[in-house]
Amino acid sequence: MQRYSRQIILPEIGEKGQEKLLNAKVLVVGLGGLGSPVAVYLAGAGVGTLGLLDSDAVELSNLNRQVIFSTEDIGKKKAAAAAQRLKRLNPDIKINEYVLRLGQDNIRGIISDYDIVVDCSDNFPTRYLANDACVLAKKPLVHGAIYQFEGQVTVIKPGQGPCYRCLFAEPPPPGSIPSCQEAGALGAIAGIIGMIQATEAIKLILGVGQPLIGKLLVFNALEMSFRKVDIPQNKKCSVCA
Amino acid sequence: MIEIVVNGNNRQMPPDASIANLISQLKVKPQVCVVEVNGEIVSRDEYCARYFKHGDQIEIIRFMAGG
Numbered sequence: 287m288q289r290y291s292r293q294i295i296l297p298e299i300g301e302k303g304q305e306k307l308l309n310a311k312v313l314v315v316g317l318g319g320l321g322s323p324v325a326v327y328l329a330g331a332g333v334g335t336l337g338l339l340d341s342d343a344v345e346l347s348n349l350n351r352q353v354i355f356s357t358e359d360i361g362k363k364k365a366a367a368a369a370q371r372l373k374r375l376n377p378d379i380k381i382n383e384y385v386l387r388l389g390q391d392n393i394r395g396i397i398s399d400y401d402i403v404v405d406c407s408d409n410f411p412t413r414y415l416a417n418d419a420c421v422l423a424k425k426p427l428v429h430g431a432i433y434q435f436e437g438q439v440t441v442i443k444p445g446q447g448p449c450y451r452c453l454f455a456e457p458p459p460p461g462s463i464p465s466c467q468e469a470g471a472l473g474a475i476a477g478i479i480g481m482i483q484a485t486e487a488i489k490l491i492l493g494v495g496q497p498l499i500g501k502l503l504v505f506n507a508l509e510m511s512f513r514k515v516d517i518p519q520n521k522k523c524s525v526c527a
Numbered sequence: 528m529i530e531i532v533v534n535g536n537n538r539q540m541p542p543d544a545s546i547a548n549l550i551s552q553l554k555v556k557p558q559v560c561v562v563e564v565n566g567e568i569v570s571r572d573e574y575c576a577r578y579f580k581h582g583d584q585i586e587i588i589r590f591m592a593g594g
Contacts, residue, residue: 320594408594433591453561453568458590462558466593476594502588504534513535515586516566 289376290332298494304332308379310491313337313400315388315416317364319351319466319476320406320430320483326354327484328404329372329379333491336372337400339384340364351473388412393419402487404428406480408466410457417442417450421526426490430483434469435507437479440498440517441486444526447500452520475507529581546574550587561588 290307293299299307310333314321317340328336344352344359344367352364359367365383372381384396388407393415397403403425405416413429420427420442427442429450442449482503489495502515521527528539533549540549546562546569562569563586569577579585 316594318594406594408592410590410592413592430594431591432593433589436589436591438588438591453588454590458558462556463590463592469593471593504588511535515563515588518563518566518568520568 289378293331299492303492303494306491306493307332307488308334310402311335311337311400312487312491313339313397313403315339315403315405315412316407317342317352317354317368318348318406318408319432319471319473320480321404322352322354322368323477323480324404324406324430324484324487325368325372326375327481328487329376329381331484331488332376332379333487335380335382335400337382337384337396338365338368338372339386339388339396340368341385341387351471351476353473353477388415390415394423397423397425400425402426402428402490404430404483404487406430406483410463413450414457418525420444421449428483428486428490430479432466432471432475432479433463435472435475437475437505437507439479439482439486439503439505440501441490443490443497443499448517448519449523449526451525452523453502453517455520455524472507475505478505478507529579531579531581531583531585533585534587540579542578544579546577546579546585549579549585550574553587555587555589559590561590562586563588 290304314325344355354368363385365385369381369383421444424444430439504513
């Protein structure tokens with residue numbers, strides 16, 4: 287417990303809270319700019335079981351923001367390279383590697399083994415799939431996304447608030463939103479949003495504070511502003527209504 | 528002119544201004560955002576016919592999927 291002593295001191299955590307963290311199972315979907323800090327901070331905090339899911343291999347152009355990887359990881363599968371790094375950080379936790387893409391065929395089976403899903407993916411199909419599957423399985427989902435100097439975070443807790451589709455009912459037309467590859471991405475922005483996602487996941491595990499349920503936190507780095515926008519529950523939502 | 532609040536910032540608009548006018552001024556394409564007026568999401572097909580009142584709180588929320 288010496289490893290966790292600085293957080294056990296916090297009255298909101300204590301030894302009971304640390305037990306909750308050690309017993310928790312969190313799936314990190316996507317090991318890019320968001321998934322990197324999420325996985326590192328959850329492992330450091332002692333989240334007992336971490337699922338690391340990504341089908342890609344590490345590329346040189348990832349390293350400005352995907353801080354879990356090193357130059358020598360180039361070419362390795364992200365899930366394997368991240369698992370190796372996290373085992374060095376915290377050998378006491380269990381890590382499950384998934385070198386695959388989430389799809390209709392596998393998502394239900396995978397998320398059934400976890401208490402919380404953290405969406406760090408980089409595309410709309412995965413985001414809608416994760417939302418729909420988590421709502422149906424009643425799993426909390428911590429959503430985060432970035433675009434250039436901006437970011438968004440919300441927490442979807444099925445039965446207690448709106449879902450992703452309540453706000454964004456349908457995906458935008460294909461090609462209308464440039465990817466990070468096309469639009470660019472600054473590592474620190476992904477770091478800020480990923481760390482907020484990690485914090486929200488830890489709050490959900492501990493049952494402390496007010497998670498961003500029904501709120502979209504909107505971050506703008508150029509203005510250095512954070513704003514919380516209410517997400518109304520759609521009574522006709524195709525997924526959660 | 529009327530005053531509305533757009534993403535937390537005050538903005539002057541002509542009294543007959545619609546959501547379509549606002550997002551066009553801001554150079555935001557309607558298919559890449561969601562618009563809330565006073566906490567309610569407005570359907571995209573109403574953007575031309577939805578006019579602002581003084582004091583309306585507008586949120587223009589961009590789609591983003593980067594990770």
